[in-house]
Amino acid sequence: MNINDMISPTVKSIPPSGIRKYFDLLNEMKDAISLSVGEPDFVTPWNIREAGIYSLEKGQTHYSSNAGLIELRSEIAKYMDNRFGLKYNPKEEILVTVGASEAIDLALRSLIIPGDEVIIPEPSFVAYKGCALLSGAVPVVIELKAEDQFRLTPEALENAITEKTKVVIIPFPNNPTGAIMTKKDIEGIVEVLKDKDIVVISDEIYAELTYEGEHVSIASYPEMKEKTLVINGFSKAFAMTGWRIGYACGHPCLIDSMKKIHQYAIMCAPTNAQHAAIEALRNSSDDVGMMVREYNRRRRLMVDGFRKAGLDCFEPLGAFYVFPCITSTGMSSDEFCEKLLMEEKVLVVPGTAFGDCGAGFVRATYASSVENIIEAMKRIKKFVDRHSRLHI
Amino acid sequence: MEEILEILENNSRLKCEDIAVMLGKSVEEVKEAIKKLEDEGVIVGYNTLINWEKTNREMVTALIEVKVTPQRGEGFDKVAERIHRFPEVKACYLMSGGFDLTVIVEGKNLKQVASFVAEKLAPLESVLSTSTHFVLKKYKDDGVIFEKKEKDDREAIVL
Numbered sequence: 001m002n003i004n005d006m007i008s009p010t011v012k013s014i015p016p017s018g019i020r021k022y023f024d025l026l027n028e029m030k031d032a033i034s035l036s037v038g039e040p041d042f043v044t045p046w047n048i049r050e051a052g053i054y055s056l057e058k059g060q061t062h063y064s065s066n067a068g069l070i071e072l073r074s075e076i077a078k079y080m081d082n083r084f085g086l087k088y089n090p091k092e093e094i095l096v097t098v099g100a101s102e103a104i105d106l107a108l109r110s111l112i113i114p115g116d117e118v119i120i121p122e123p124s125f126v127a128y129k130g131c132a133l134l135s136g137a138v139p140v141v142i143e144l145k146a147e148d149q150f151r152l153t154p155e156a157l158e159n160a161i162t163e164k165t166k167v168v169i170i171p172f173p174n175n176p177t178g179a180i181m182t183k184k185d186i187e188g189i190v191e192v193l194k195d196k197d198i199v200v201i202s203d204e205i206y207a208e209l210t211y212e213g214e215h216v217s218i219a220s221y222p223e224m225k226e227k228t229l230v231i232n233g234f235s236k237a238f239a240m241t242g243w244r245i246g247y248a249c250g251h252p253c254l255i256d257s258m259k260k261i262h263q264y265a266i267m268c269a270p271t272n273a274q275h276a277a278i279e280a281l282r283n284s285s286d287d288v289g290m291m292v293r294e295y296n297r298r299r300r301l302m303v304d305g306f307r308k309a310g311l312d313c314f315e316p317l318g319a320f321y322v323f324p325c326i327t328s329t330g331m332s333s334d335e336f337c338e339k340l341l342m343e344e345k346v347l348v349v350p351g352t353a354f355g356d357c358g359a360g361f362v363r364a365t366y367a368s369s370v371e372n373i374i375e376a377m378k379r380i381k382k383f384v385d386r387h388s389r390l391h392i
Numbered sequence: 393m394e395e396i397l398e399i400l401e402n403n404s405r406l407k408c409e410d411i412a413v414m415l416g417k418s419v420e421e422v423k424e425a426i427k428k429l430e431d432e433g434v435i436v437g438y439n440t441l442i443n444w445e446k447t448n449r450e451m452v453t454a455l456i457e458v459k460v461t462p463q464r465g466e467g468f469d470k471v472a473e474r475i476h477r478f479p480e481v482k483a484c485y486l487m488s489g490g491f492d493l494t495v496i497v498e499g500k501n502l503k504q505v506a507s508f509v510a511e512k513l514a515p516l517e518s519v520l521s522t523s524t525h526f527v528l529k530k531y532k533d534d535g536v537i538f539e540k541k542e543k544d545d546r547e548a549i550v551l
Binding site: 020023026027034036037039041290293297298300301304368370371374 | 395398399403406410413414415416544546548
């Protein structure tokens, strides 16, 4: 028997990661600066870690209820209300998941009948398309454009909708572009969707990392509340990536369906990480504020660095990524990344890793120290200067 | 401009040009603000935090609890000044509770600190008693953990 023949064609159709090769190169290098990792460089604030340790000391090592500790769900409900004006009943409208990624997978598997279309704005987080394909959906990509500040426009959305559209994914603040949707932008999308039988999956994992104005959730519009599933988590805002705690808030019927899959696949999110998450919501807003201010300063530093290097760079107002255009160097995204790594020992990720329309762009993250960013920007300027000269 | 302090507190070596970019201000604005903070005594110095244990230099630190008699009209300030003016004194705080002043003293060795206490500090007229504690190991100073590993151990992950 050839095991390879036994693997599902759907899984086979998912392309391998295009950035793996860079990581292998990076590991062999000394003095390399990686601006490639999509997670905070901050360690989880100590009070949260301490709560995790205390939970283990107390012997809280059992399963929690499938939906997550009710204490945590109640804190999440309070947080969603205080922070975004969203009201959810912790008993039946909130599910604690293993990272926000699990929630994306559960939501799509709960909703999709093979052949349904899922609208995915790109460039965006790689898991949307992967999970959509695995659920049997047909991904319909909307190419976001630099001239729209990588925002989703009502026109583009309208054009992508067909009779088969079941789900629209709204991924803002966005990885990899750093784009956000303002209140006005969201209102345009509400206008398109309010009378349609389409479910919105709003991935708001970067909501706290919004640097201009306040994050607006599409679920805060009464006509959208029922048909929107809001996904969030602790990884980015509280620097808790390795704890793997995310959550989904939405209609009891959808949450209940997601819970069915969750209880067979996962049982429950790690209990001691849930206890740490309770501490995060109760006592860490100062730490979040400190981290957001620090990211904002690094953001300006990095955007300025790319612009001084002569690259077009739209101003990202959310998440912790900068998405400069590198076409002026005459290189493809892949070439740019490979040469930059080999010649200047700085790793950024090709925009194409986040969808075909990321061609001509690269993603750099400012979840890295100020010193690293200053040094990396010096090297990038040197690199671009040298190659622009060659190009002309 | 509170944010300038947050930046400088963590890294006082950053250039004004970089701080200006980080705050979205002009270089002149930042320079002016820093000068103002210096003039007002908000920024009182730019020190380097050194883990002397990693060098060859001999050094001991002691924390001394001092009980004093406050002076009429001057309270504790006058006697505190008499004490903190000694260059051996790295820090001096007025305390609530069982004693009055905490005095942090640095010296080359135990003998040097002992002679400072015996010859300079204890004989002062207002000093009633002293109790000297030697520091055995510094884990963290001024918010900086000394034995911290600086390596970025985030692993490559697809996202």
